[in-house]
Amino acid sequence: MFGVTGLGRALLEHLQLTAVAVALASAIGMPLGIHIARHRFLAGPVLAVVSAIQTVPSVALLGFLIPVLGIGWKPAVLALFLYALLPIVRNTFAAIEQVDAAAVEAARGMGMTDAQILWRVTLPQSLPVLMAGIRTSTVWSVGVATLAALIGAGGLGTFIFQGIAMVNTRTILAGAIPAALLALALDATLAIAQRVATPRGLRAR
């Protein structure tokens, strides 16, 4: 009843949900992390809010969003985005905190502008830790995205919930195994990207 094309479509939907959510979370989370690293008094409150979101059970969060955005793709992406935010904001903040303070002082003393310090010193030196946050967030999102099927957003969760409803282990596995493989594959890809993005002078030998 679920052919290869059905599986392919579900995989694609799953990937799309994850990718859009992580991309959005990066687009918002990295600047937010940079901002709170520069304005330290904001770090506590912002991290508290982002962490609080994480404590809401994912099924409940999806439920909460139905009255607001209805069912389907949009609320699913929004929920995933909110979950993906924490690792990215926290790691960006930590990444910038661990940048060599002397390098930043030297950069300022040599006449770099704030933007030049950010792009030439702070961000390159933050990349390994920053990428680790995106990686965590991606793997996490692949897992949570299986629940998107509950609100009609498709993805590999469709098979899992069909299987549960029909008490059919093979159908459950038809969703669960590809989801697990997808998480592993994305993790490995991002691990390579992280290594490539790490400047040679910062790489562990």
Add this chain to the structure above:
Amino acid sequence: MTVIALEGVGKRIADRWILRDASVQIGEGETFVLIGPSGSGKSTALKTINRLVHIDAGRVLVRGVDVAKQDDATLRRSIGYVIQDVGLFAHYDVRRNVGVVPELLGWERSRIARRVEELLERVGMPAGEFGRRHPRELSGGQRQRVGIARALAADPSIVLLDEPFSALDPIQRERLQDEFVAWSRSFQKTFVLVTHDIVEACRLATRIAVVDAGRIVQVATPREIVDAPANDTVLGLLARHRFQLRMMTRTVRDDLPTGALTSESPTSPSVQSAPDDSLWDVLSRLEREHAALARVTPADAAPRFASRADLLAAASLGVS
């Protein structure tokens, strides 16, 4: 000619003045040293020059222009800056680190490459051997050599150094101090250096400003500081080093009464000194070479030889 002037400079944090009414004039080609205990305000005073510290009273003139009226980045690119922890960029290799300021100034690549090679050569880190290494592949002393090359890269007429040698081990520190003396003579620049080490200050400085509790308490040559400390703070800085410092601030030419020295050629080994050498330099050389006498007159003049006792006596002359 005065290139840097602090005029009644004050810096306040909340309602505490960490620097107040600081006035000094630093001349072209000087190696001007700011010394004082930690927390005295000496680093703050240094950083008012490149405006890393924004002042709350007075004004700072660099080459006659108020620094507050210049663009911060432009001002800083025209002034070299060296700090204790060096602050090399870990993700850049040595070449790129040294070329940072010329790159910011938009120099052509070939000109940057030439300049970087020239400077690395001068600080004893030839580009062929070290150019492609990354900072963590260097020792502390090597890093600070690169740090100094980086500060000199765009050929600034002024270089600020904030405790540049304090983090180094004693052997590296002495070696870099010696080389710094040679560089400061050959580069024809104005150096302003912060330290808490009086021996380093007397060794490097043309003039010293002693800073204590946010105030400049004495500005004088090393010799004047050693011979006539203005107050107990300055005296405290000299402390147990005072006799050594007397020897370091007295030269063969000016302070050794050669007329009274023996002219008989020694039978034991002797060493040669230059007129500019300090009495301390000569004494150190005697110790190093296991010699009893040092020839203190040039080869074309009548020979005069000084013993350890002569050197020690000369350092005590005029001291009550």
